[in-house]
Amino acid sequence: MQTLRVTRLHRHLHDRVLAALEALGIDRAAAEPGVRLGPPKNRDHGDVALGAFQLAKAAKKAPPALAGELATAITPDDVIESVSAAGPFVNFRFQRAALAQEVVGAVQNEAAPYGPAESTDQVVCIDYSSPNIAKPFHIGHMRSTVIGNSLRRIHRHLGATVHGINHLGDWGMPFAKMMTAYMRFGNEEQLHASPMRYMFELYKRYGKAAEAEPALDEEAAAHFRALESGEDNEERRMWQMLRDESLKAFQGPYDRLGVTFDHITGESFFEDKMAGAMERVTKAGVLEESDGAEVVWLKEQGIKQPCILRKSDGTTLYHTRDLAAVFYREQTFSPTRILYVVGAEQKLHFDQLKGVLKKMKEGIADAVEHVPFGLVLSRGEAGKWEKFASRAGNAVFLDEILDEAVAKVRTIIAEKNPDLPDADAVAEQVGVSAIVFNDLKASRIKDVKFDWDSMLAFEGDTGPYVQYACARLSSILRKAETPVPAIDAIDFAQLVDAERVLLTMMDFGTVVQRAADQSEPSAITNFTLALAGEIHSYLREHHVLGAEPAVRDARLVLVDAARRLLTTALDLLGIPAPGQM
RNA sequence: GCGCCCGUAGCUCAGCUGGAUAGAGCGACGGCCUCCGGAGCCGUAGGUCAGAGGUUCGAAUCCUCUCGGGCGUGCCA
CATH class of the missing domain: 1.10.730.10 (Isoleucyl-tRNA Synthetase; Domain 1)
Structure with missing residues (x-):
């Protein structure tokens, strides 16, 4: 792999190999892609190995023959201690003193890659953690949080400008359901005493109540419409209160995990930006009506399910907000990559998001990247691994x-x-x-x-x-x-x-x-x-x-x-x- | 049904994007401090890389199919 040339020692090796190839009458430009220095299978062979397969093709020789020629052509110097051929491989050994000096010196000087690299033109947005604050923050939420947090540090180390974003789920039906549960059964004292646990209780209670009373979901939907109307009403005040409580509660785990964000902009942040996003989609001519909903079909991209951007009742969805978020991020940060650290079960969602942008011929589509991760499983009755069911109340905080x-x-x-x-x-x-x-x-x-x-x-x-x-x-x-x-x-x-x-x-x-x-x-x-x-x-x-x-x-x-x-x-x-x- | 992901030692996983004899940890067994930290070190046993074809000089790695497990499949997120 070319990226192995990250140290001076590797660069030196690379140059010596190229020079030797030239001396053997092999064209430099033809040879260069074949000079793939990598760690040998077994470190007893040497420090760095070169498989002579591709090069042999360019030189029209048998790999072992070329390897032998290279091994004699490259003589030891103050960096290279020995070069030897082993079948089709050329194995190199660094001078031990040079190796030690290079590595230890670079680490101590905090030279890249051991220390932070100089700034590059890379701008990376990382969307991670992003809990739905109307649901309990349990073990399953930790993955996105710690993976994203690490990616943020990694890209910073490599010199990128990084925007760590907590795209809180503070809007939509789950939030409306929580609101409905609180309006029905809520108790302010208990909420303040232990917000996360209490909201988990409410969450479970809503689930049970909705089973017995299907109309409850309709009630929640009505509350959401009222919230999305933008008027200063009870729903709005309730939303603000529950959001504040949740945020406070989440800060605990974040502090303990040492997780920080550059931006905490939840779905609600895009409330006033969705109209603009919808307009942009309409102008692009990709929006269609289907069963009373507004959708974008992506069949030509091999995606059968349409991306629904507005429900038949006029309210918006997750997709609508994510689309608005992409446009906002594009305009605000000019990112080269937008990483979404979200569970693998949401792959379709991000395929659709990217698909809509592609269909709109938006260049930013290329930057959108889903970073999926696996589920958290728990040991079930029969000893089989199964999905954590927070609904059943077996969430582990x-x-x-x-x-x-x-x-x-x-x-x-x-x-x-x-x-x-x-x-x-x-x-x-x-x-x-x-x-x-x-x-x-x-x-x-x-x-x-x-x-x-x-x-x-x-x-x-x-x-x-x-x-x-x-x-x-x-x-x-x-x-x-x-x-x-x-x-x-x-x-x-x-x-x-x-x-x-x-x-x-x-x-x-x-x-x-x-x-x-x-x-x-x-x-x-x-x-x-x-x-x-x-x-x-x-x-x-x-x-x-x-x-x-x-x-x-x-x-x-x-x-x-x-x-x-x-x-x-x-x-x-x-x-x-x-x-x- | 369709789409995607996973399958490597008893268990949990690496295997650096196609290279040399497939490696760790846990568990099992056996060793190691008169010496800077034993949360450690060293060793032994344990493999049809799910299976079958194919591509290639070369396949755990790429392609096809089969089997097993999982996830997802218009108005949740």
Whole structure:
């Protein structure tokens, strides 16, 4: 992959390979796309591998023959220690001192990709969390929240201008239903005492009542019409009050998760922008009447279901507001990408949204990108994994999960590190991180199996495991009682035995790029596990503080760099790295 | 019915967009501190990459079909 040329070492390799190819009489332009440097399957082969398959085609030679020629043509220099051919592959090894100097130096200088990149012209809008505030905020809502939060940090790190947007569901029928429930059964005192839980009660109560009394939905629809009329009426005041209460309630989980937004603009924000959006759709000539509703047909794009923009009763829908939001964002931010971190079950919705924009020949259509993720499943009666049914009232509130995790961490600290200062604060950090890490560990699209045992596991591939590596590194730096030595005074040849750590660190650039390109924070989660693993292994065999001065200094610099990079990587996930735990 | 997603070790997952002998964690079993943090380290066992075709010098990865699981399928979000 071309993106591997993110370090000076790779650029150097790339140039040497091209020069060698030219010397072998292969045209540079023809050769360049075939120069794909990547990590070898097995690191025993070397640090970087080049499969000579494509190049062989350009050179009209057999791959093993060309690989052999390249291996002899590229002689070692102050960066390349050795070049060897193994069948159709050319394997390169970096000079250990050059490797160490490059990686450690770049990390310490916070040079990109290890530190933040310079600003690019990328503008990324990320729509995440976006809870429907008339529904309980439970474990299922955490995914969009933490994935989006991480993507926001990742794109910032890469130099993009990022707008993190909480597109609150504070409009539409769900809100009207909540309003109706409150008007029927509501109690102000209970609402203020525990808004989230109380609204969950109301939500369940509405569901039950609507079953017995189907007319209730009609009542809710009437309230919504009244709200959407724009008049200053009871519905409007009720909406304001419930919205305020909900927002306050959501702030709790957001604070604990360390999640922030640049804009909190709910669906209601687009209330006065929908007319303009509808006009634009009409002008584009794509709006049609169907069974009393106003729709856009997308059959020519392979989508059978029309996108309904106005219901037969004249009110608007989710689609209408999302469309208005796209136009607003286009005008306000000029985004190159608009990411919607929303569950996979809403794929059709975003296909339709994008489809309507395409049909309108709006350039912004290309920027619209659904970032789907899997469901949260719970273990059902028969031991089968099934969808969480908040309707049935078995929702697990996020706070409960976080509290459980924090409490368990607290007992572990009491047992393993009883003298730890600020133990409660550290327990909060580590416990919450464990839950977040667990959610960001697997690929987005995988369903998350909610299981207390794995949720509260702190050994192996977990957040605490990575944080523990940070804590060990910090501990060594503390005990050194001297500042980290300056880079230019280091004999990097002393770090020959740290090659695995260094090579892992060097992967960071491609990992972050991939995380951004594919909207996949798990790439970074896996990186932190890999690096933490190498660190734990390294520290076991290589003592720092007791080593002779030249070795000690070199290792101290390495420890510092590893700690910094691990901290940066965790930060991109929205996870703190405590110095002690 | 149609559309989309998933299927890799007992369990939970990686596998860097087609490359070399498919890797981790948990669980099981066996080891490791007179030494900077044992939330750790090292090792053993465990695989028809759901199945069958196809493309390719080369397939867990791309294409087709089959099976299994899930999600979605005009006036909810």
